[in-house]
Amino acid sequence: MIKATNIHKYYGELEVLKGVDLHIKQGEIVSIVGASGAGKTTLLQILGTLDVLTNTNEGTLIVNGTDTTRLSDKELAKFRNEHIGFIFQFHQLLPEFTAVENVCLPAFIKKTPKVEAENRAKELLDFLGLYHRYDHKPSELSRGEQQRVAVAEH
Numbered sequence: 001m002i003k004a005t006n007i008h009k010y011y012g013e014l015e016v017l018k019g020v021d022l023h024i025k026q027g028e029i030v031s032i033v034g035a036s037g038a039g040k041t042t043l044l045q046i047l048g049t050l051d052v053l054t055n056t057n058e059g060t061l062i063v064n065g066t067d068t069t070r071l072s073d074k075e076l077a078k079f080r081n082e083h084i085g086f087i088f089q090f091h092q093l094l095p096e097f098t099a100v101e102n103v104c105l106p107a108f109i110k111k112t113p114k115v116e117a118e119n120r121a122k123e124l125l126d127f128l129g130l131y132h133r134y135d136h137k138p139s140e141l142s143r144g145e146q147q148r149v150a151v152a153e154h
């Protein structure tokens with residue numbers, strides 16, 4: 001669940017986001033469409049907590065019930081690890097690690113035991129049709145397979 005209220009973003013004098021209100025419910029799939037330069041990436045960076053709104057005193061961003069504008073940097077990093085996933089188009093996976101190892105990384109950061117993390121990673125890879133690619137490194141996977149590994153990682 002994402003509930004953003006009155007999000008403003010300025011780059012110096014330039015006002016890019018002018019009081020965005022957005023409510024995305026659990027399980028809802030949403031696309032953001034707009035002209036180049038309209039502010040899509042800016043909004044996504046803010047919704048993903050990678051950037052901050054300019055008016056933190058008024059605007060709020062509630063993700064899964066937590067008001068992220070009230071978290072410290074450290075709390076925010078932990079919150080991101082547990083609640084938010086990003087699928088980029090490129091350079092998503094660490095090249096030195098296999099598919100299973102890449103999927104395990106967020107769990108290792110959370111200090112999940114190795115065997116538990118690996119079993120879960122394999123389940124997710126199986127679910128996404130990658131059961132025969134556990135030990136492949138990203139360079140040994142197709143683009144679509146790489147993206148599915150990235151999905152499993154989240």
Ligand SMILES: Nc1ncnc2c1ncn2[C@@H]1O[C@H](COP(=O)(O)OP(=O)(O)OP(=O)(O)O)[C@@H](O)[C@H]1O
Pocket residue numbers: 011014016034035036037038039040041042043
């Ligand atoms: N760091 C920055 N400093 C100043 N202006 C910026 C900065 N980043 C983005 N902008 C400006 O803010 C506006 C919104 O940029 P943004 O990247 O959010 O657009 P977008 O909707 O994602 O565009 P595109 O479809 O081209 O990716 C643009 O006009 C851009 O020039």
Ligand SMILES: [Mg+2]
Pocket residue numbers: 040041042
């Ligand atoms: Mg963009």
